[in-house]
Amino acid sequence: MALLEINNISKVFGGLTAVGDLDLKVEETQISAIIGPNGAGKTTIFNMITGAYHVTKGTVVFDGTVINDEKAPNAMKPHKIVELGIARTFQNIRLFKKMSVLDNVMTGFHSVSKNGMFNIIYNPAKAKKEEEANREKALEILRFLGLEELKDANAGDIPYGTQRILEIGRALATSPKLLLLDEPAAGMNKAEKQDLIKIIHRVREKYNLAVLLVEHDMELVMDISEEITVVNFGRRIACGTAAEVQANEEVIEAYLGRSDD
Amino acid sequence: MLVQQILNGLTNGSLYALMAVGVTMVYKSLGMLNFAHGDVMMIGTFICLTLINVGGLNVLVAIPLAVVCSAALGFCLERLVLRRVEFSSFVNLLIATVGVSYVLRNGAMVLFGTNPQKFPSIFSTTPLDIFGFKITPQSIGTICVSLALIIALHFFFTKVKIGKCMELASSNPESATMMGINVSLMRFMTFGISAGLACCAGVLIAPYTYARADMSATIGLKAFAAAILGGIGNLWGALLGGLILGVVEALGATYISSAYRDAFSFIVLFIVLFVKPTGLLNRKIENKL
Amino acid sequence: MKKTSSKISGIAKILVIAAVLIIVPILSPNNYIQQIINLIGIYIILGTGINILTGYTGQLSLGQAAFFGIGAYTTALLNTRLGQQFFVCLIASILVTSFFGVVLAIPALKVKGPYLALLTQGFGEIVRIVMINWTPVTNGTAGILSIESPVIFGFAFDTLPKYYFLVVFFAILGLLYERSLINSRTGRAFIAIREDTDAAELTGINVTTYKIRAFVLSAVYCAVAGTLYAMMIQYVSPDTFISNTSSVILWTAIVGGFGTILGPIIGGIIMQVLPEILRFCGDWRLVVYGVILLIVILQCPGGLYPYLERFLRFLKSKVPANKSKSAAS
Numbered sequence: 001m002a003l004l005e006i007n008n009i010s011k012v013f014g015g016l017t018a019v020g021d022l023d024l025k026v027e028e029t030q031i032s033a034i035i036g037p038n039g040a041g042k043t044t045i046f047n048m049i050t051g052a053y054h055v056t057k058g059t060v061v062f063d064g065t066v067i068n069d070e071k072a073p074n075a076m077k078p079h080k081i082v083e084l085g086i087a088r089t090f091q092n093i094r095l096f097k098k099m100s101v102l103d104n105v106m107t108g109f110h111s112v113s114k115n116g117m118f119n120i121i122y123n124p125a126k127a128k129k130e131e132e133a134n135r136e137k138a139l140e141i142l143r144f145l146g147l148e149e150l151k152d153a154n155a156g157d158i159p160y161g162t163q164r165i166l167e168i169g170r171a172l173a174t175s176p177k178l179l180l181l182d183e184p185a186a187g188m189n190k191a192e193k194q195d196l197i198k199i200i201h202r203v204r205e206k207y208n209l210a211v212l213l214v215e216h217d218m219e220l221v222m223d224i225s226e227e228i229t230v231v232n233f234g235r236r237i238a239c240g241t242a243a244e245v246q247a248n249e250e251v252i253e254a255y256l257g258r259s260d261d
Numbered sequence: 262m263l264v265q266q267i268l269n270g271l272t273n274g275s276l277y278a279l280m281a282v283g284v285t286m287v288y289k290s291l292g293m294l295n296f297a298h299g300d301v302m303m304i305g306t307f308i309c310l311t312l313i314n315v316g317g318l319n320v321l322v323a324i325p326l327a328v329v330c331s332a333a334l335g336f337c338l339e340r341l342v343l344r345r346v347e348f349s350s351f352v353n354l355l356i357a358t359v360g361v362s363y364v365l366r367n368g369a370m371v372l373f374g375t376n377p378q379k380f381p382s383i384f385s386t387t388p389l390d391i392f393g394f395k396i397t398p399q400s401i402g403t404i405c406v407s408l409a410l411i412i413a414l415h416f417f418f419t420k421v422k423i424g425k426c427m428e429l430a431s432s433n434p435e436s437a438t439m440m441g442i443n444v445s446l447m448r449f450m451t452f453g454i455s456a457g458l459a460c461c462a463g464v465l466i467a468p469y470t471y472a473r474a475d476m477s478a479t480i481g482l483k484a485f486a487a488a489i490l491g492g493i494g495n496l497w498g499a500l501l502g503g504l505i506l507g508v509v510e511a512l513g514a515t516y517i518s519s520a521y522r523d524a525f526s527f528i529v530l531f532i533v534l535f536v537k538p539t540g541l542l543n544r545k546i547e548n549k550l
Numbered sequence: 551m552k553k554t555s556s557k558i559s560g561i562a563k564i565l566v567i568a569a570v571l572i573i574v575p576i577l578s579p580n581n582y583i584q585q586i587i588n589l590i591g592i593y594i595i596l597g598t599g600i601n602i603l604t605g606y607t608g609q610l611s612l613g614q615a616a617f618f619g620i621g622a623y624t625t626a627l628l629n630t631r632l633g634q635q636f637f638v639c640l641i642a643s644i645l646v647t648s649f650f651g652v653v654l655a656i657p658a659l660k661v662k663g664p665y666l667a668l669l670t671q672g673f674g675e676i677v678r679i680v681m682i683n684w685t686p687v688t689n690g691t692a693g694i695l696s697i698e699s700p701v702i703f704g705f706a707f708d709t710l711p712k713y714y715f716l717v718v719f720f721a722i723l724g725l726l727y728e729r730s731l732i733n734s735r736t737g738r739a740f741i742a743i744r745e746d747t748d749a750a751e752l753t754g755i756n757v758t759t760y761k762i763r764a765f766v767l768s769a770v771y772c773a774v775a776g777t778l779y780a781m782m783i784q785y786v787s788p789d790t791f792i793s794n795t796s797s798v799i800l801w802t803a804i805v806g807g808f809g810t811i812l813g814p815i816i817g818g819i820i821m822q823v824l825p826e827i828l829r830f831c832g833d834w835r836l837v838v839y840g841v842i843l844l845i846v847i848l849q850c851p852g853g854l855y856p857y858l859e860r861f862l863r864f865l866k867s868k869v870p871a872n873k874s875k876s877a878a879s
Contacts, residue, residue: 050752082754096745098809099738107738111754115735117763121727131734174754294664345848352610353851355667356804359612359797360847364840366794371833478793482675485668520683527672534669535657 001064003028003210004049004086004178009058009068011044011234018044019234021058026178031204031211033225035218035245037254041234042214043091046180049212050088051078062086063177083111087171088180091214093163097156101147101166104155105138108173141169144206145199161192165199172207179203181213185220193217197224222246230254265394266511272400273469274507275407279462280484281491281499282411283455289494290431290451293351296358297338298459299481300365303474305331305460306467307373310380320381328460335456339449362477369474380467403465410461411500414454418496427451432494479523486530492540501541505529571718575711584710588782590822591717592775597802597814598724599771604800605808606732607764608744609658610667613674614799617647617769619681619791621776626694626786627687636700636781643773650677651769655762662747674796681788693787700781713782720774729811731767740764741809805846807853816854 006024010017019041026032034042047053048068049060054075060068062084067076076084087108096104113130120127142148145165150158155166164184171179181200185193197220204211215221221228222242230238230251238248245251280302287295309327312318318326342361346354384402388395417424430437430447437444462480470476487506491498506526513525533540578584596618604610624646625639634642654673658666681688688694699708700716707713731737739760742750751757780786802821806813824842828835850857 052748052752077756078751079754079756082752088752090749094746094749096742096749098745099741103738103741107742107750107755108753110735110739110742113735117731117736117767120730120734120736124730127734134735170753288664294668296667342844342848346851351663352604352804352808353847355610355664356800356847357844359800360840360844363794363797364837364844367836367840368834371837479675482668482672486672489665489668518683521679524676524679527676530672531657531669534661534665538661538665 002026003030003063004212005061006045006049007059007061009045009048009055009060011041011048011053012056017234019048019231022231022234022236024229024236024239026210026212028177029204029208029210030226031200031213031224032227032229033221034212034214034229034231035216035221036231040231042231043182044234045231046088046182046214049081049180050086051076051081079111082174082176085175085177086180087174087176087178089164089167089171089182089184091182091186093160093167095155095163095167095170097154099155100152101155101158102135102138102142102151104166105141105169105173106134108170109134109137111174138173141172144202145169161188164188165196168199168203172203175207176209178210178212181211181215183215184213185215185217193220196220200224262515263512266515267508268394268396268400270508270511271504272403272507273510274487274504275404276462276466276503277480277483277487277506278500278503279407279410279458279465280480281487281503282414282496283458283462284484284488285491285493285495285499286431286451286455288488290427290448291343291354293354293358294485295455296355296481297361297365298455298484299477299479300362300369301331301334301338301456302459302463302466302480303369303472303477304334304365305456306380306463306472306476307369307474309460309464310378310467310472311373313381320383324383324461324464327464328457331460331463332453332457335452335454335459336449338456339452343452344445362481366474366477373472373474375474377471377473380464380472382468383464386468399468406461406465408500410458411496414458415496423450482530483523483526486526486533489538489540490529490533492543495540495542498540498542575714578711581710584714585782586822586826588710588714588717590818591714591721592779592782593799593802593822594721594814594818595724595771595775595778596799597806597817598721598728599768599775600799601803601808601810601814602728602731602740602771603764603768605803605810605813606737606744607740607761608747609761609764610663611670611768612667612793612796612800613654613670613672613677614768614772615791615793615795616674616677617650617772618776618779618795618799619677619786619788620650621647621773622780622786622791623681623688623694623776624773625777625780626697629697629781630694636702636777639781640774640777643777644770647769647773647776648766651766652762654769655765658765659758659761671793671796674791674793678788678791678793681791688788691788693785693789695785697780697784697786699784707781710782717778717782720778724771724774725811725815732811736760736763744809801843801847805843805853807855810853810855812858813853813855816858820854 002025004026006022009019009022011019022045034045036042044053048055051068054072055068055070057070059066065084066074067081067084069075096107113134115127115130139148139151142151145168147162147166147169155163158166185196188196200211225242228240228242228245229236230245232254237250237254238245280298284295284298305327308330309323312323312326313320338361342357343354346357382399384398386397386399388397418428419425426442427447427450430442430444431451434444466480483506487502488499490505491500491502506529509529510522510525514522574587575584578587596614600611600614621643624643628634628639628642654670658669661669682691699706707716739755742753742755743757743760747757798821802817803814805820806815806817825835825839828838831838
């Protein structure tokens with residue numbers, strides 16, 4: 001059974017179908033991508049996987065658990081889905097801007113730690129121990145991503161490309177099994193993109209997780225992805241390896257427009 | 262009895278609507294509730310009263326003058342306070358309007374005293390008997406004037422050029438700027454008109470409630486409640502919200518408890534914010550990630 | 551070596567602060583000034599409460615006076631009707647206001663920005679209207695008289711200078727708890743919600759429960775302040791818990807600097823002392839007060855704390871030798 005199984009989902013906004021009858025599978029530790037022209041519904045798919053949107057039809061199953069379903073009671077809250085092991089980054093970076101870089105990552109440990117409002121009073125030693133352990137783990141993530149020197153800077157003050165990497169760091173702190181990256185290369189230059197590719201590979205190896213990304217940069221997608229799903233107008237038009245997708249006529253049509261008019 | 266209460270409710274409701282229109286206009290252009298709106302109304306009322314009592318003017322002369330003064334006050338507030346606030350920070354904007362409200366209210370207490378003062382009504386207050394219902398010409402006048410002002414405002418925003426510019430500047434500042442409209446000037450005007458309307462509402466309310474320095478708080482809040490109930494930013498919504506609120510209040514006071522009269526509108530507000538925060542006439546917008 | 555020296559300077563700092571706090575009531579010339587000083591302490595507690603809710607969690611409240619009032623009335627009623635003493639009143643106040651904190655939080659979860667401000671202000675108005683009209687319980691506009699001053703472990707806090715220590719104790723407790731909370735997992739969750747609510751939810755934070763927690767927590771601070779207030783003034787009436795009070799509470803936090811631990815201390819002092827300094831303005835003093843606050847808000851949107859911090863850093867860099875000398879002596 002695949003790690004993430006999206007069965008026949010649809011999302012309708014006020015009569016407009018943003019995503020229709022879409023199927024998608026992500027295997028464990030696989031790097032896959034969703035591509036498609038602007039407004040094809042890619043981010044909407046992410047929002048349904050993370051529980052931000054409720055599906056109009058179909059189910060999303062993660063690791064054997066139904067996380068989004070047309071029947072409202074079966075849909076999980078986004079923070080519960082994070083606990084299950086799905087983390088994401090955002091197209092338009094959404095860091096906690098006035099928090100330090102380190103605190104941003106530490107916030108990511110929220111779902112895997114326990115300290116509450118009271119044990120900091122009646123059991124400060126234990127609370128401090130957990131806090132220290134999390135700080136150590138957060139520093140390890142920052143070291144791994146090469147951000148350790150920036151740990152005390154405000155997240156909103158560091159360079160744009162670095163902010164994208166930090167978002168990955170915050171997502172990693174939630175110890176995900178599946179990492180969703182929403183246009184991770186947007187606004188990056190060529191060198192930064194090369195670094196990003198390396199980082200994604202290293203992240204997968206070190207944390208043993210699957211990566212699903214939405215990206216416009218074809219070079220990066222073709223380079224990195226083991227499986228590519230192409231969507232247009234909210235529907236899947238092709239799925240396969242980079243070579244298979246590139247050879248698909250419908251895909252060429254979607255990207256280049258009809259050749260016969 | 263029931264119809265009688267609904268009539269009373271409609272009178273108050275039309276005044277809430279008039280206040281709510283001002284709130285809604287400012288909200289649209291500023292993105293912020295103006296917490297000093299009620300206080301502008303109160304100051305306008307006192308200016309009018311002063312013109313009548315001290316200046317010895319006729320009511321019908323004093324009112325337009327007071328409206329002009331209030332509009333000037335609105336202009337000053339926009340110019341001196343709100344324009345200086347960073348628009349990105351909504352907390353600061355809100356605190357600034359709360360601060361203005363504090364200054365105006367305490368200023369009024371010094372200038373005009375804390376005792377309620379009788380305010381002359383424009384129309385007669387002898388009740389007329391129409392089909393067995395008692396209604397004063399003052400009530401009829403209040404409803405008619407409020408409705409006329411709101412309808413006039415609607416035409417101003419949809420038919421008159423400057424009104425259309427103001428409408429565009431508040432609903433879509435970017436394209437307004439591109440079309441060469443001075444958005445901040447339009448915001449300035451919006452504030453003035455809103456303050457003028459508040460003054461109109463004030464002089465119509467004061468015969469019922471007396472002119473008091475603390476009249477602003479409850480009526481200001483009710484204006485917000487009416488604007489939100491109808492759907493903020495929506496002129497007709499403000500009218501509808503005001504009327505509904507007035508009727509609910511009148512019925513609640515009669516059939517449940519008159520002591521808790523003021524609480525009913527806030528309870529309505531709670532329910533609206535809980536059930537449909539966008540109000541009756543606005544559609545729901547799903548937020549995008 | 552370095553660690554012990556920093557520990558010593560830490561202890562020295564605490565001693566200096568303690569000395570100042572102990573000297574204050576000795577120096578205060580009369581009860582009137584002592585009462586203002588005690589009120590500063592109470593407003594520091596109120597300011598800290600709203601700082602958690604608005605400064606850190608980003609949920610604006612214009613209805614803090616309602617919680618303050620509910621706390622004060624609970625204490626007043628338990629004390630005058632049932633003869634209960636300080637701790638029972640305090641705990642009951644905390645429980646009752648916590649309940650209302652949840653009641654307000656539930657609709658508040660659905661709205662944000664100006665709507666939230668309005669909702670909380672509406673809540674404040676409803677509570678005030680109930681205080682005025684529920685005469686059998688609240689005694690209406692006349693209020694509740696002759697509340698006893700507290701006796702704790704046999705010690706009677708029956709004069710204002712004695713009462714001062716009770717207020718200081720709770721103010722320090724409140725500030726210390728706030729500090730450790732903000733630097734913990736809960737505090738990060740609060741700040742994350744303020745910075746970006748959706749991103750916080752998608753980072754695994756249960757935004758709903760954390761918002762409720764912030765509301766309840768700020769209500770608890772108000773409850774403590776309410777109990778202290780009722781037993782100090784020994785009289786409560788609806789006039790105290792009006793929307794002006796809510797504004798003052800909000801300003802206490804904002805003038806000092808939202809989202810800073812020490813901000814409410816600066817705010818508490820300024821908000822209470824300024825109206826007294828302005829007595830020379832006669833009737834106009836509250837107007838001048840409002841104008842000054844407005845200017846502060848417009849000119850320093852981040853409050854006054856950052857200026858104080860800069861000033862202290864400047865002092866430190868200029869006179870390191872002097873400072874260690876004064877700390878040692």
